[in-house]
Amino acid sequence: MSTVELLLHPVRLRIVQTMLGRDTITTRELAALLPDVPAATLYRHVGTLVDGGVVRVVAEQPIRGAVERTLALDTARVSVNPDDPALDNPDAVRAGFLACLGSLATAFDHYLDSPQPNLGRDLAGFRQLAFTATDDEWRTAIQAIYDALVPLVTRTEHPEGARRRLFATVSVPADDRRAT
Known part of the structure; x- marks a missing residue:
């Protein structure tokens, strides 16, 4: 099974998104974070991700x-x-994209339901920009974003006050032609 086939399944995508930014997680912790996924379904999809090499078992x-x-x-x-x-x-691809959006919506709901959420203080939010760029200019911008985030994603020690954050991007060429 290709990585795309592994990741575009809605449950497997949610498992991967839940694991992002965590060094390790137990199956019990994963189940607690995904309470709407039946245990048998969760374990089956974790097994598929392990078999596909996306997830490793580091301890039993x-x-x-x-x-x-x-x-x-x-x-x-x-x-x-x-x-x-x-x-x-x-x-x-559409199913995978919708699963990704659903997972982000769930994460945002959990944040809003947390004690005293404050978008400004917590550096939380959502934005949409529109701009005009050549493909080369956009590749350069994407690389700059990636280069800025890699040190945060790959570090193994976290300073005091650091917390897990989700950052998602969607890039879509906008067709400005009107349907007639």
Whole structure:
């Protein structure tokens, strides 16, 4: 199964998004963070991600007759090759995109339901910009964003006050032609 096929499934995408920015997570912690996903479904999809190399089992501990696994995300496998033929299926891409949006909406809902959310103080929010750029200019801008975030994503020690943050981008060429 290609990385695209692994990641475009709504449940697997939510698992990966939940693991992003965490060094490790146990299956029990994952289940607590995804309470709407039935346990059997969650474990089946975690197994698929492990088999596909997107998630690694870094420890196993027996607990009351079962084995609890500690998982780590292989961040190199979370990136999708834009030339993957699985991306030729618009319905699969649409389903993956909607799952991504749904997961972000859930994360934002949880934030808004937290004690005393404050978008300004917490540096939270959502924005949409429109601009005109050549493909080369946009590639340069994307690379600059990536270069700025890599040190934060790859560090192993976190300073006091650091907290896990989600940052998502969507880039779509906007067709300004009006339908007639």
